Amino acid sequence: xxxxxxxxxxxxxxxxxxxxxxxxxxxxxxxxxxxLIALMRISHSAVPRWIAIFYxxxxxxxxxxxxxxVVFFGADMLGFGLGAYLSALLGLSLNAGAFLGEIWRGxxxxxxxxxxxxxxxxxxxxxxxxxRVIFPQALRIALPPTVGFLVNLxxxxxxxxxxxxxxxxxxxxxxxxxxxxxFTIFGSVALxxxxxxxxxxxxxxxxxARLARAYQx
Amino acid sequence: MNYVxxxxxxxxxxxxxxxxxxxxxxxxxxxxVLSLIVAVFGALARTAGPRWLSIAVxxxxxxxxxxxxxxxIFVIFFGLPVIGLRLDANTGAxxxxxxxxxxxxxxxxxxxxxxxxxxxxEAARALGLRSFVIFRKVILPQALRVVFAPLGSQFILLMLNxxxxxxISADDLTSAAQDVQGRTFRSxxxxxxxIGVYLTLSLMFTAVFAGVHRVAFGAxxxxx
Numbered sequence: 001x002x003x004x005x006x007x008x009x010x011x012x013x014x015x016x017x018x019x020x021x022x023x024x025x026x027x028x029x030x031x032x033x034x035x036l037i038a039l040m041r042i043s044h045s046a047v048p049r050w051i052a053i054f055y056x057x058x059x060x061x062x063x064x065x066x067x068x069x070v071v072f073f074g075a076d077m078l079g080f081g082l083g084a085y086l087s088a089l090l091g092l093s094l095n096a097g098a099f100l101g102e103i104w105r106g107x108x109x110x111x112x113x114x115x116x117x118x119x120x121x122x123x124x125x126x127x128x129x130x131x132r133v134i135f136p137q138a139l140r141i142a143l144p145p146t147v148g149f150l151v152n153l154x155x156x157x158x159x160x161x162x163x164x165x166x167x168x169x170x171x172x173x174x175x176x177x178x179x180x181x182x183f184t185i186f187g188s189v190a191l192x193x194x195x196x197x198x199x200x201x202x203x204x205x206x207x208x209a210r211l212a213r214a215y216q217x
Numbered sequence: 218m219n220y221v222x223x224x225x226x227x228x229x230x231x232x233x234x235x236x237x238x239x240x241x242x243x244x245x246x247x248x249x250v251l252s253l254i255v256a257v258f259g260a261l262a263r264t265a266g267p268r269w270l271s272i273a274v275x276x277x278x279x280x281x282x283x284x285x286x287x288x289x290i291f292v293i294f295f296g297l298p299v300i301g302l303r304l305d306a307n308t309g310a311x312x313x314x315x316x317x318x319x320x321x322x323x324x325x326x327x328x329x330x331x332x333x334x335x336x337x338x339e340a341a342r343a344l345g346l347r348s349f350v351i352f353r354k355v356i357l358p359q360a361l362r363v364v365f366a367p368l369g370s371q372f373i374l375l376m377l378n379x380x381x382x383x384x385i386s387a388d389d390l391t392s393a394a395q396d397v398q399g400r401t402f403r404s405x406x407x408x409x410x411x412i413g414v415y416l417t418l419s420l421m422f423t424a425v426f427a428g429v430h431r432v433a434f435g436a437x438x439x440x441x
Contacts, residue, residue: 057416057420058416060419061373061377061415061416061419061420061423062377062412062415062416062419063377063378063379063380063381063391063412063415064377065380065381065383065391066380066391066394066408066411066412066415067412069394069404069408070405070408070409070412073398073404073405073408074405074408074409076404077220077404077405078220078405079220151282151283155283155284155285155286156285158285158287158288159285159287159381161287162287162384169285169287169288169291172288172291173291176291176295181299182291182292182295182296182298182299183292183295183296183297183299183300186288186291186292186295186296187292187296189288189291190280190284190285190288190289190292193283193284193285193288194280194283194284197283197284198279198283201279201282201283
């Protein structure tokens with residue numbers, strides 16, 4: 001047993017970079033998938049819509065931890081072991097895709113119907129209608145819940161520790177094995193997560209309040 | 218892709234899966250009920266309590282909601298013994314679930330209370346009811362009706378989150394799957410089976426809550 005020193009704090013902060021990196025890439029992967037899911041979900045043909053609904057139900061209706069396990073062990077069993085880092089990234093992206101897909105579908109559908117009709121009346125073809133009329137307005141509606149979801153994503157990355165990804169939580173575990181000061185170490189780990197997440201939570205609330213005011217007018 | 222699935226070992230361990238499932242359900246139900254009790258008092262403190270208490274509750278809610286459940290479990294299960302409070306895995310899991318769940322439930326109940334028109338409390342006061350009676354008999358029943366749907370979603374989230382207590386080897390479904398995979402080396406099958414159970418449960422509860430909502434509050438109360 002040794003003391004908890006400044007270098008340990010530095011070690012945790014360095015590990016927090018991996019938490020941020022995993023969150024950022026998870027958001028990119030989840031964003032691409034989410035956009036696809038949102039578009040499939042509002043599609044006029046039934047098959048893509050059903051696939052999207054099934055996808056959302058599956059990933060929102062099961063624990064993320066087990067999704068990570070299935071990706072991690074499943075890929076291994078199927079003969080293309082991904083390792084902890086890629087498995088965590090893939091699992092988080094798949095999961096984030098379902099949540100972002102639902103958020104963004106809601107935002108697209110929240111754009112008033114008159115906007116679709118007006119764009120159609122102006123003779124805009126389907127894609128410019130979506131890209132230049134609907135998306136810019138949906139983006140404004142989507143921003144607060146998307147930032148709110150980022151908080152969840154950052155917290156979710158802690159589960160990657162369980163499959164062996166050395167990010168903030170795993171670093172805390174390793175440090176605890178060496179120093180055995182669980183209260184100090186996991187308290188510090190929690191504090192670092194709080195410092196990462198709280199500004200995002202506040203931003204999400206602010207953005208939501210601003211949006212609500214804009215729609216009252 | 219020449220992997221051959223063997224669900225035989227999983228089927229042989231069905232009793233373990235079943236008892237894990239029952240434990241997960243019990244843990245989720247008990248923590249939901251306890252969270253809800255904490256939440257009613259927490260939301261009361263937040264909306265009508267003295268300033269210091271309101272700030273204390275708000276800080277608790279913010280801290281829990283902005284840190285990962287996994288780290289909270291570590292603080293409770295590994296941290297508390299240092300100050301002399303040793304919990305076994307299942308008690309630690311329950312404490313963590315209630316502490317975590319309460320923060321979310323407080324916010325839901327508070328939103329419900331704040332959605333009730335001020336006229337309700339004013340009318341009750343005009344009738345000469347005491348503050349406590351107004352809260353218990355007028356505000357709370359209406360607020361609970363408003364928050365029924367979000368509480369239902371919260372229960373499902375709680376149940377899915379409960380899989381994380383497997384890290385301290387509680388007796389839950391995910392732990393059962395881990396035990397089975399450790400013994401049979403059929404990790405893919407074991408986790409797929411567990412995922413299937415969780416999915417069934419969450420779809421089932423979604424349907425049940427929607428049904429109860431329709432019967433109890435009618436179509437008018439449906440989420441809009």
